[in-house]
Amino acid sequence: MVNQSARNLRLRKTDTIGVIIPLAHEAGQMISDPFFLEMVGRLADEITRRDYLVLLNKVITGEPGWLDRIIQSHRADGLLIIGQSTQHDALNGVAATYRPMVVWGAPIPGHRYCLVGSDNHEGGRLAVSHLVARGRRRIVFLGEIDAPEAIQRFEGYRAGLMEAGIAFDPALVIPSHYTREDAQGAVEGLLASGVAFDAVLAFSDVLALAALTTLQRAGKRVPGDVAVVGFDDILLAQHSTPPLTTIRQDLEAGARIMVDLLFRRMAGDSSPSTISPVRLVARESA
Incomplete structure (x- = not known):
């Protein structure tokens, strides 16, 4: 019987997905922010359903090379990025050579990374x-x-x-x-x-x-x-x-789409960027 840990080490496979929150634009914002809590929770549900672990990383620096260093650490088989912050160029810079990455955010002309977001x-x-x-x-x-x-x-x-x-x-x-x-x-x-x-x-x-x-x-x-x-x-x-x-924004569907697209990319398939519609929920404050 093949030792799974040894096999994974040889293949550099970690059975782990990295979830990264880049906050170069807003270092004071916390992971305990309710939006991040909900998004990370929904992503974690989808990831663990596939028997993968979650590695969470808040990045508050815009220093060149931060994303390359995370990729080269080989601590995760793929990356989910929550928000582009001011790091569009960094994300674009690795998109051609690093495929297993999906970004939550807004479409920017010329973006080369796989993007999931709302209108x-x-x-x-x-x-x-x-x-x-x-x-x-x-x-x-x-x-x-x-x-x-x-x-x-x-x-x-x-x-x-x-x-x-x-x-x-x-x-x-x-x-x-x-x-x-x-x-x-x-x-x-x-x-x-x-x-x-x-x-x-x-x-x-x-x-x-x-x-x-x-x-x-x-x-x-x-x-x-x-x-x-x-x-x-x-x-x-x-x-x-x-x-x-x-x-x-349908964060449950957004998280599911992000994880689905990431696993497709990890398998070597292509995946399209996806922008989902939004809707107004009228309650008593307006």
Whole structure:
């Protein structure tokens, strides 16, 4: 009987899948962020169902060669990357020679890696359309615009305004890092500035939930005074008070597709990039 460990060592096979979260753009964001917890959990379910182990790695450096070093360590048979951060060039740089890699993110012209994601642009547009249909005209975009998914959600926000005949106002773009604490500070600053607004579209549900509670503490009624819309539809979204209207990405299907495509690539097959539709889930916050 062949010793499986010896055979795997000879073949450099680890029966392990690496799950990498690159955060060169946002070193303060934690793996305990609800979006990452849900995505990592769903990926782990799919990976372990195939009798593989999971190796989780948060990368906060954009130093050249970080991805090559992970690949050359041979600690995993394939890699799943959650988010492109600012590392599109690094991902593109290994795509031609390293096949067993699938990236969650947003399509960028010229990307050579296998990509799975959601229609972020349409999500931003849908959210604004929903708010405008409910009489909102002064719609804030809350979040940074420094990574592909964020950029496309922001572009969808602008497209929704244009469709409604509403002029884009830079004063309504409120930067916030991807943490609850930073979003709270950003909304407090917005309230103190005196800028008029009647709705908030946040980059993520985490930021939207922070905005919702900060507005309520300031005496604002949600949605009476300010409507709030998030993005992702994490599990917490339906349990806030009021429950959060949001753009739903199907993370369960996304994780399944990522793992399916990765194992196809590990077997030497080709696999297409996949962008899935999103939908608006209307709850009481808007």
